[in-house]
Amino acid sequence: MSIVLAIDVGGTKLAGAVVDGRARILGRSRVPSPTGPDPELLYEALLTCCTAALRGADARPGDLAGIGVSCAGPMVWPSGEVSPLNMPAWRRFPLRHRLLREFEVEPVLVHNDAVGVAVGEHWKGAGVGTANLLGMTVSTGVGGGLILGGRLYHGASGNAGHVGHVIAEPDGPRCACGGHGCVEAIAAGPSTVRRALAEGWHPAEGRPADGISLASAAAAGDEIALRNIARAGRAVGIALASCAHLLDLEMVAIVGGFSQSGPPFWDALHGAFATYARMDFAAACQVIPGKLGADAPLLGAAAFVLDSERYGWDPGADR
Secondary structure, eight states: OOOEEEEEEEESEEEOOOOOOOHHHOOOEEEEEEOOOOOOHHHHHHHHHHHHHHTTTOOOGGEEEEEEEEOOOOOTTTTTOOOOTTTTTOOSEHHHHHHHHHHHOOOOEEEHHHHHHHHHHHHHHHHOOOOOOEEEEESSEEEEEEEEEEEEOOOOOSSSTTTGGGSSOOOOOTTTTTTSSSSSHHHHHHHHHEEEEEOOOOOTOOOOSHHHHHHHHHHHTOHHHHHHHHHHHHHHHHHHHHHHHHHOOEEEEEESSGGGGGGHHHHHHHHHHHHHHOOOHTTTOOEEOOOOOOGGHHHHHOOOOOOOOHHHOGGGGGO
């Protein structure tokens, strides 16, 4: 059975896994992402992670059918030059070409980490059996990927599914993209925490001011925490109603920190979705938590190669 090296590149961690065609993880590794300005230090940490995953699976580069990578964006697609916003050491870093030279295996396919989430959930998670799915992350940022007609849909530049920049509040807060009222500006964890702090919320003694602490405070009945997490959920629900109308979706599968924050987030999300998804076909879309958790982008990266008919692509003349 074919095996692949799957890689998940994020601002806080680098993860690697050797995955087979049944989506079994045969070996895995995870290391913190270096935060310094040296791009080679970051790349060497990634190679260390990959080597450990291969060793855990008792595999060598020559055993691989390819490499799939889910990486924080933005990036130039399909060439795989990456410039993750929260990883300043890499700006137009030629990740795909470096991995090609390092491991001497093809294909090496690099896509956005939120696209990896969508593919993972469709391949082996909540979306198995659906033809039209939006996979969405609501965490440090808000992103997504699209499965349409049973296949990964890339769009003209590889950016299809960028749900984080759907407008939920036209007069809402300024977004890092330069717009106003984007879902990411309202519902991302850091945005929600900043808003709560500005309104007077304080985390419990000894706890950091982060999304986990805010969700815990909401679960305990803190009014400021409840109000701000509900605002995040409402923004997501409004945006998803627009997506369901536009794309005739069967399902939205949501992963990330806020997907685990319980009724304050989900009740507001479902309430807003029901209010704004008024056409019967849009209202029929299921909006549910994903099933794969942190493994979603890794399994999605594996599926880029292992199920290339549905999720792969030809990098073309960039080689």
